[in-house]
Amino acid sequence: MPKILIVDDAKFMRVKLSNILKGANYEVVAEAENGREAVQLYHKYKPDLVTMDITMPEMNGITALREIIGEDPNAKIIMCSAMGQQKMIVESIEFGAKDFILKPFDDNRILEAIKRVLD
Template sequence: MLPTVLVVDDTLFMRDSMKTMLQETGFDVIGEAENGKQAIEQYFKLQPDVVTMDITMPVMSGLDATKEIIKDDPNAKICIVTALGQQKVILQALKNGAKDFITKPFERERLETTIRQMIE
């Protein structure tokens, strides 16, 4: 069975790009969300192996969604996806329970390596 991923980003282009990269490297993208509130709902409905979580989104940020998911499932594997130069935000995300991070723009290999390390 392929490792499952929930892709969370407020832009359709980014969700589609990540979905394609993940599928090409052997992951099963079982869901998508465009804000933190949807991310929480989809996480508990789908129980993915990993979540890729954007930070800046409408309705609820990735930081808040990460904190909420980890509160109810401390073993959740959340990978923060953020723009370059956001070190302070990345530190907060890790403090909130994220397991790793990737900075945009990124290569497919970086995404694959980070997700695989989180699963192992």
């Protein structure tokens, strides 16, 4: 069962994602509410995949992505962002993100992206 780390500063988004993933038989090993926490939890749990929000306090998703990829070039990270953040999405793909999903989340799109990145 693939292990996933969910990173989003909004608790309700983490809950929504967690429910979608658990319903599809993924194991949510941890949740982080900012990039700094994401980096620490990545080290601790070594998840198979990370869903990473872009806009967060303390450390944003792109900085966290760069830190994680810098230490583990094989890390699989999918960025999550609201509409209108195209520049940041492009930037995150350049820094090594494997895909991105737009908010508000579409359950099928999330599961398709995760399946594609994990395969």
